[in-house]
Amino acid sequence: MKHFDVIVVGGGHAGTEAAHTSARAGAKTALITLRKDTIGVMSCNPAIGGLGKGHLVREIDAFDGVMGVAADRSGIQFRLLNRRKGPAVQGPRTQSDRKLYRQAIFDLTVAQPNLDVIEAEVEDLIIKNCKASGVILADGSRISSSAVILTTGTFLRGVIHIGDQRSSGGRMGDKASVKLADRLLSLNLPMGRLKTGTPPRLDGKTIDWAQLETQPGDEIPELFSFKHRTPFVKQISCGITHTNEKTHDIIRDNLGQSAMYGGHIDGIGPRYCPSIEDKIVRFSDKTSHQIFLEPEGLDDDTVYPNGISTSLPVDIQDQYVRSIKGLENVSILQPGYAIEYDFIDPRSLTAALELRDMPNLFLAGQINGTTGYEEAAAQGLVAGLNAALMAAGKVSEVFSRSTSYIGVMVDDLINRGVTEPYRMFTSRAEFRLSLRADNADQRLTPRAIQLGLCGEERKRMFEDKCDKLEAGRNILQNATLTPKEAVVHGFRVNQDGQRRSAYSLLSFPDINFDQLSAALPQLAGIEPDVAAQLSKDALYVNYLKRQDRDIEAMKRDEAWRIPENYDYSALSGLSNELTAKLVKAQPATLGHAARIEGVTPAALALILAKLRQEARVKAL
Amino acid sequence: MDTIYALATARGKAGVAVIRISGPNAWEATRLLAGKLPQPRQAGLRMLHLDGEALDEAVVLCFEAGASFTGEQVAELHIHGAVATVTAVLRALSDIDDLRLAEPGEFTRRALENGRLDLSQVEGLSDLIDAETESQRKQALKVLSGAVGKVVEDWRKGLIRAAALLEATIDFADEDVPVDVSPEVTAALTSVRASLKAELDRFSAAERIRDGFEVAIVGRPNAGKSTLLNALAGRDAAITSEVAGTTRDVIEVRMDLSGLSVTLLDTAGLRNTDDVVESIGVDRAIQRAKTADLRIFLLDGEDVPMLSPSEGDIVVRGKADISTQDEFSVSGKTGQGVQELIERLTDILIHRVQGAGLLSRERHRILLLDAFGALESAQGELCSDLDQPELAAEYLRDAARSLESLVGRVDVEHLLDEVFSSFCIGK
């Protein structure tokens, strides 16, 4: 029997990132997926990033992952969202050429040492001593491994709905994973059902572009990877059009035929990704909704109409689409549809994304109740790294809410579970001002280097950047102005006699680097990139003091690990109510415990006391 | 690491109260109140001042980091146990930058982290956990029922609405949401702030601790009010005579009841009269009695005209020496029942200043004040020319956190609920 350290099942966004991370971490890794040619396929819209999501991609890139690199290689319209707001809430986004994205992922996968790709359907798990120890393929062959990561996305008992027609499938054109789903069902894991949908794809040659407004990308594109500066391929614009009263009438008249409104679907869909049916029912007073017409590729005429996902029958889709300006003569290449699928309640996972009740089995991506490529890839990174660490007999790596969006997401998932498909928003991060897309490398790459996840090139670039930032910061801190001098240069500051460094002046909202550098010639030596980064760092300095204290406290708590299946009832003094809550939540660290509602400092002190006592006993 | 402080001894009446301060700024903070500090581990008598105002005379003790209860730098203030004194000193500490009131159990937690305690010592915490749970439950019940419940619910709604609007412009910038939400956010915040302010003003019960309470003795002429006052005050403050209507003006006597400063008012006897001078006295008596914090109705067998007791007032039968009823009665002349009256009065007043208990009241006051300040800063950010909603949002988060124990947790799901029900999100 063949043996790998880590087997990853599924070649979607979670699976590829997991396989790459595991391989980079030094584990002998196999990526097993239904079809080699669908590795890196974007099931839905051809875009990567956005608010919160862009943060995740930058963080993946800080670990030298693949998503950001592939997004850059295939990006055909880069936009930095919230460009005019503060850097903490700016999120990079790009539209990608679908084919180029898949190609980029494929090329990176082939080039990755330690990583084998196997085309097959995984039908079952090998379970030995209540632990996952490999997989069984459709042809009956077995492959053993120290750890298995499942990233099967929407494929678990996937059902596709178009009107009242339903068919089994993992997404359009792919069969569902039924046997594997049955196996998971037999493990008695807590499971649920979710749904999502996608719009019809249009033939761009039949769109009357001349009638439509367009939206170009940014003049100066911001890429995802810290390694890249300029786009790889030609940049294009999107079209913009709107639904109208007639569109709404058609949809309203045929609501009963929609899979979702006809009562054919039980799964819960995301509120931030409503179908056009939903929009018209819930916001009935709106007479028009915006649609972005996004080309799916440079040499591909397929257009993705962002904003009208649907599960109406094909002929109704045809009618309502043609009622829209610019789309009067459009032809549909592939109808929109809704898909229902199984997910596993992520509260059954540890912070390493390992199933608590089935050691060595990790889950990542949509299977955990999330939605989105970026969310999937970020979990892939966590699961891939931890599976590799486990295979090597090393301690797991916990991502903290205080240092990454990845940590925020994992913590949310495993502690709170999901009620609708989980998507990242910047508002989920309580330390939003410090967890910025622009400083993801400064936050995470040092750890990535320690873990051995970074290639030589990345390491060198990062160290070089750090040296420059350090030098620049020194110059800024040593260049000072008295209040009188500051006023001469037109800066409004308190006349308190205090000398201020250029760095602290940069934290004033109305003073920028160029003005400072006109006043202080020694700043001229700082490169524009470095100056821009330092300005962003300086901007929030005064707000971060409180946050830093909270972060410090959280980190201290997170350093205290609580063993699995910890016996809280042995803690005399803990109320029954709290004991029950803790037993249910199984916090991995004291920090997790602190976030459980009702857990007071006194209760934490009690747990901590016990942990300390046990640590002392062990040390003897 | 924050520097924290709290009352280390039981609350309520006690001869001595100990306030403990722990953390990197413990000595510095103490120096602000007490001036030059005594040597570590040596007691020193100091006058505590804040902004030139004397608070109390205290025994000050300092402990170095590594040689203290928590393992951190610690200072202890041993002050007089009167409620008023303790409150004044705690309040002075709350005004010092970088100092905050400790959470229950926090000193122990720190001691533990610094290896100063073992598990058996910590298990004493279980009482605390139970008490906390119980007091939280009571507090929640109290807040939710009654008029306060409605007010608190409005705060919560206002905060969620304001934060949701801001977050919508941040997280859904490329969606169909309004670009400028600051007018509505400002309106919501202004209203929450006004309401917080009103609530803060109600904490004036605590102000009373400093300014003192007014207690009016009312009754018909010749009911024995002045004699009672004299008995209570222990000296001849009011002129007492057998002629009805002697006290034409309001006589005030200040006294100290278990550390609370109380002004007793002896007022003109209440009756309808044609005597112009006397009727002026009666009017004045009614007015003062009404604005007093509490009234002692002294009965002489008939009801007191023109004024009736409100909730919390004390009703007592006078001239116990010559009456035979066995209701609660006093006699200023013989002193019968006077001690009991004083105890009753003290209990009522202490209960009033404590409300839910001195500490939790003070905690709430600080939280309201913090929230108020945070909302003010949020509004400041909204008014600035820069488009940085993340900063206003940050302050709103602080405000919500401060009010958490009153309004319940406001987390991102509540904001998202509001966003998705208000705006059509989703391209």
Ligand SMILES: Cc1cc2nc3c(=O)[nH]c(=O)nc-3n(C[C@H](O)[C@H](O)[C@H](O)COP(=O)(O)OP(=O)(O)OC[C@H]3O[C@@H](n4cnc5c(N)ncnc54)[C@H](O)[C@@H]3O)c2cc1C
């Ligand atoms: C119709 C539709 C609409 C969507 N709409 C949106 C949207 O609007 N917004 C949004 O953010 N996200 C949307 N998504 C979600 C997004 O596509 C997913 O969140 C993301 O692709 C999940 O990544 P994943 O890696 O978890 O799974 P997937 O990308 O689904 O990958 C699963 C992989 O597992 C493989 N696989 C499955 N079973 C087996 C097996 N037994 N053996 C071997 N290999 C197997 C498959 O071949 C596939 O490669 C949509 C998805 C679908 C299908």
